[in-house]
Amino acid sequence: MGGEPAGRGATVTDRATASAVRAPRLAFRHTGLRFPDGTVALDDVELEVLDGEFVALIGPSGCGKSTLLRIASGLLAASSGEVLCDRAGLGYVFQDPTLLPWRTVQKNVELFAELHGVPRGERAQRARQALEMVGLTGAERKFPKALSGGMRSRVSLARSLILHPNLFLFDEPFAAVDEITRERLNDEIISLFGMERFAAAFVTHSITEACYLASRVVVMTRSPGRVHAVVEVPFGYPRTPEVRFDSGFVEITKHVSALLREGNEMSGRP
Numbered sequence: 001m002g003g004e005p006a007g008r009g010a011t012v013t014d015r016a017t018a019s020a021v022r023a024p025r026l027a028f029r030h031t032g033l034r035f036p037d038g039t040v041a042l043d044d045v046e047l048e049v050l051d052g053e054f055v056a057l058i059g060p061s062g063c064g065k066s067t068l069l070r071i072a073s074g075l076l077a078a079s080s081g082e083v084l085c086d087r088a089g090l091g092y093v094f095q096d097p098t099l100l101p102w103r104t105v106q107k108n109v110e111l112f113a114e115l116h117g118v119p120r121g122e123r124a125q126r127a128r129q130a131l132e133m134v135g136l137t138g139a140e141r142k143f144p145k146a147l148s149g150g151m152r153s154r155v156s157l158a159r160s161l162i163l164h165p166n167l168f169l170f171d172e173p174f175a176a177v178d179e180i181t182r183e184r185l186n187d188e189i190i191s192l193f194g195m196e197r198f199a200a201a202f203v204t205h206s207i208t209e210a211c212y213l214a215s216r217v218v219v220m221t222r223s224p225g226r227v228h229a230v231v232e233v234p235f236g237y238p239r240t241p242e243v244r245f246d247s248g249f250v251e252i253t254k255h256v257s258a259l260l261r262e263g264n265e266m267s268g269r270p
């Protein structure tokens with residue numbers, strides 16, 4: 001997949017204009033994406049993320065999970081269908097933390113607030129608060145080259161938190177760290193979700209991560225991507241690390257694994 005999408009026929013509706021009281025923060029209605037070379041990346045995707053809901057997306061490589069987030073954010077335009085997204089209150093955490101090497105941790109976290117015109121004193125205070133939330137108090141004056149992979153991921157998270165987003169898009173943010181660090185970062189996400197109660201769409205290849213974080217796990221088919229199944233996770237928040245060893249949790253991961261294998265064997269087209 002590559003290049004710009006061939007069509008711009010999708011309707012994008014800002015959350016501020018939505019009249020329904022319980023309108024979702026993010027919704028895809030029969031959304032599709034076809035590239036100029038004819039490649040169909042997504043086909044007839046139906047998906048919602050409501051206020052205060054954490055949704056994980058999992059599926060085979062190349063099925064369009066990250067592409068959905070790019071469409072939601074406006075970085076790509078869908079070819080068909082309708083997209084509703086709260087872009088005014090959007091936080092986006094990428095797989096690569098993309099920190100500016102010449103700026104300190106403090107200044108990297110301030111970046112988005114600076115771009116939004118937040119006054120210097122206020123954005124500095126917000127940055128300190130965000131760094132405290134992700135456990136990086138004391139690292140304000142360090143530069144990215146001095147940080148571990150997990151610390152860089154925390155800085156990226158804090159940078160988005162500074163604007164108090166209503167909707168968070170997470171594109172495999174912890175894929176590059178080791179398993180122990182990933183689990184710790186997952187615990188921090190759970191804690192932040194409990195405090196901020198944002199809506200979240202979280203792309204991952206880890207079944208355990210998806211089931212641990214999410215209230216719903218969306219399993220996609222292989223390319224062209226389409227929703228194959230949705231699994232409800234019946235554990236409330238906050239969740240503790242011990243949940244991962246609960247027999248019910250193990251059964252859910254097995255179920256998602258089986259659905260993932262099914263999705264990998266079928267095309268997104270009916």
